Amino acid sequence: MNLGEKIKECRKQAGFSQEQLAERLNVSRQAITKWETNKGIPDIANLIAISDEFGLSLDELIKDDVAVKKKIITDSSAKKWHILMIVYLVAIVAYIVYFVICHKILMIGFLVATLFMLFFELRIFIREKIYRQRKE
Structure with a gap:
């Protein structure tokens, strides 16, 4: 499973819309869309924020990507x-x-x-x- 799929799966499990997750991470909804569709990759600061938000380690988040x-x-x-x-x-x-x-x-x-x-x-x-x- 790649990073975009992991972000989307975790977001849905947490019950967040893309807009809600974007607000929590202080990014745009379009950024979330790009990440989930693998058209963009979050920088290290956003990866840390995502891992904190979903209670994952960075290793779990990016291990296979x-x-x-x-x-x-x-x-x-x-x-x-x-x-x-x-x-x-x-x-x-x-x-x-x-x-x-x-x-x-x-x-x-x-x-x-x-x-x-x-x-x-x-x-x-x-x-x-x-x-x-x-x-x-």
């Missing part, structure tokens, strides 16, 4: 990559500022390029986060 396991791994590794990149770029900016102040070397071009990369990476990170929230 390979797609969910892959999504969780992909989401966590992508998030780690973005955070690592942001920290790296902030460190480069700090290093450039240090050189400019201590050694009176003009590295304005390098500083601007690094700030642009930092801005671009933050923009991608925020857009993906907003997209995931809207998707569910």
